[in-house]
Amino acid sequence: MDSGNFIMLGHGHNNSAIAWESFAHPTDTWLPGMKMWKGMKLTSSKSSLDPAIGIFSIGMYMSPGKSQLVMVYNKTVPYFSSGEWTGYYFAKIPESEGQKTIEMSCVRVSPASIYYNLSISPLDQTLYILGRLLFSENGELQLYYWMDNNRWSMRWSTYRSQCSDYEICGPYGLCNTNDLCTCVQGFTPKNKSQGWWSSGCVRRRPLQCSATEGTTDGFQEAKNQYLSVKKAVVYNNEQTQQGCRTACLNNCSCTAFAFAISDPPVCRLWFGDLFGMRVSSEGQSIFVRLAASEFPHVTSEHSNKAHALPILLSSAASFFVASAFLSAAFILWKRQRMRKKTVEEEVPMSLKKFTYKELRIATENFKHNLGSGAFGSVFKGTLADSTPVAVKRLEGSTQGGKQFRA
Missing domain, CATH: 3.30.200.20 (Phosphorylase Kinase; domain 1)
Structure with a gap:
C-alpha cells in the first residue's frame, strides 16, 4: 500500500479480507496509519549494519485511566517511559506535541482498549510530507521526516545517556562519562567480542573469604560512582567506615560497601554481582571486594616481620647497586622526556569536548x-x-x- 503497509489478502470467496499485514507486526519502524495497540512493540535492530533483533524494545503500558510508552532493555528491564498521555502529548516527550507536519494521537475505542497513532498533516494543499518513527539500535525513539533533498532527516530524539537507567554493561561493568563500558578494577571482560560488553566482567582472581592472616580479601575504592541503593542492604548500626568494612568482610556474599557520613551515618552493603555501576559527579566512593592477591604490596606488620630476610651488602656492593639504580633512572627519564616531546609535537593537546x-x-x-x-x-x-x-x-x-x- 502507499502507506507502507504490506498486506496479504485472503482467497476464494473472501478474497478482499486482510489475512496478514505488516502494520500488525512492526519491527523497528512506526509509520503513519499504523495503530500501536497494547501488546504490540517496536524492537531495535542489533546494529545499523545488522537487522537482527536487538536488545531494546518499546510498547504501550496501560493502567486504569492511564497509558504511556515504556522502553525496555533486555526484555525485562524498563529504563525510560514517555510519561502519561496528557491528551495532547507524552509528558516526558514534549516534542510529540504539535510538530506541524507530524504529530501523535491517542484513540480510545473503549475504557480498556486504546491505541496510539502517528499522523501527518499537509503543509499546504499540494505538499504532503512523509514521516516515520524509528526505534534505534541504541534504544532511542527518533522522529524522521522526508526532506526536499530526497533524504530522511531526524526531527527529534528521546536521547538519553546509555548509562542512565539500565544495566547495559553487565555484572561488574562500569559505564563511564563517554557512555562506554569498562570493567571495575580487578575484573576483565567476560566476552570482548560482544557489543557493549553486555555479558559483563569476571574476576581476575577468585575471592578467598578467609580469616587467615595475609589471605583476607581487601577492598578497592572506586570514587564518584553511582550504584543503585535499591539493591543495597542498610546497616544503620555501623557508625564508622571501618565498622561498615568489617560487616561486609565478615559476610562472604558481600561484594561491596559504601559509608555515608551523615546524621545518622549510613552503611550500605551490596550482595552478589554488582550491576549498573556508572561514573557520576553525584556519586560516592564504592568499595569493591577483591581477592587478597590483588593487593600484592599490602601486607600486615606481622607478615612483614615473618618474611623479612636479612640482607648484608658490602660498601663496594652498595655503591655498585646505587650507581646502577641511578644510571637506569637517568636513562628512563631521558626516554620519557623524548617520548613526551614527540607526542607534544604530533598531537594537539587543546581539543575541546562538547556535550x-x-x-x-x-x-x-x-x-x-x-x-x-x-x-x-x-x-x-x-x-x-x-x-x-x-x-x-x-x-x-x-x-x-x-x-x-x-
Missing part, C-alpha cells in the same frame, strides 16, 4: 543538513560565542567512529 546537548542546541536540533559521508551526516551550527561550526553525527558504524577520532 550532546551543546551540539544539539548549536545545530538547532540538527536542522541544517550540509551533506553526508560514509559514516554519518554533517550539520551546520553556531556555538554560543557565535563561532560557526560543522557537526558530524556518526550513524552506527564502529569503524566510522575510529576513523572519525583519527
Whole structure:
C-alpha cells in the first residue's frame, strides 16, 4: 500500500479480507496509519549494519485511566517511559506535541482498549510530507521526516545517556562519562567480542573469604560512582567506615560497601554481582571486594616481620647497586622526556569536548543538513560565542567512529 503497509489478502470467496499485514507486526519502524495497540512493540535492530533483533524494545503500558510508552532493555528491564498521555502529548516527550507536519494521537475505542497513532498533516494543499518513527539500535525513539533533498532527516530524539537507567554493561561493568563500558578494577571482560560488553566482567582472581592472616580479601575504592541503593542492604548500626568494612568482610556474599557520613551515618552493603555501576559527579566512593592477591604490596606488620630476610651488602656492593639504580633512572627519564616531546609535537593537546546537548542546541536540533559521508551526516551550527561550526553525527558504524577520532 502507499502507506507502507504490506498486506496479504485472503482467497476464494473472501478474497478482499486482510489475512496478514505488516502494520500488525512492526519491527523497528512506526509509520503513519499504523495503530500501536497494547501488546504490540517496536524492537531495535542489533546494529545499523545488522537487522537482527536487538536488545531494546518499546510498547504501550496501560493502567486504569492511564497509558504511556515504556522502553525496555533486555526484555525485562524498563529504563525510560514517555510519561502519561496528557491528551495532547507524552509528558516526558514534549516534542510529540504539535510538530506541524507530524504529530501523535491517542484513540480510545473503549475504557480498556486504546491505541496510539502517528499522523501527518499537509503543509499546504499540494505538499504532503512523509514521516516515520524509528526505534534505534541504541534504544532511542527518533522522529524522521522526508526532506526536499530526497533524504530522511531526524526531527527529534528521546536521547538519553546509555548509562542512565539500565544495566547495559553487565555484572561488574562500569559505564563511564563517554557512555562506554569498562570493567571495575580487578575484573576483565567476560566476552570482548560482544557489543557493549553486555555479558559483563569476571574476576581476575577468585575471592578467598578467609580469616587467615595475609589471605583476607581487601577492598578497592572506586570514587564518584553511582550504584543503585535499591539493591543495597542498610546497616544503620555501623557508625564508622571501618565498622561498615568489617560487616561486609565478615559476610562472604558481600561484594561491596559504601559509608555515608551523615546524621545518622549510613552503611550500605551490596550482595552478589554488582550491576549498573556508572561514573557520576553525584556519586560516592564504592568499595569493591577483591581477592587478597590483588593487593600484592599490602601486607600486615606481622607478615612483614615473618618474611623479612636479612640482607648484608658490602660498601663496594652498595655503591655498585646505587650507581646502577641511578644510571637506569637517568636513562628512563631521558626516554620519557623524548617520548613526551614527540607526542607534544604530533598531537594537539587543546581539543575541546562538547556535550550532546551543546551540539544539539548549536545545530538547532540538527536542522541544517550540509551533506553526508560514509559514516554519518554533517550539520551546520553556531556555538554560543557565535563561532560557526560543522557537526558530524556518526550513524552506527564502529569503524566510522575510529576513523572519525583519527
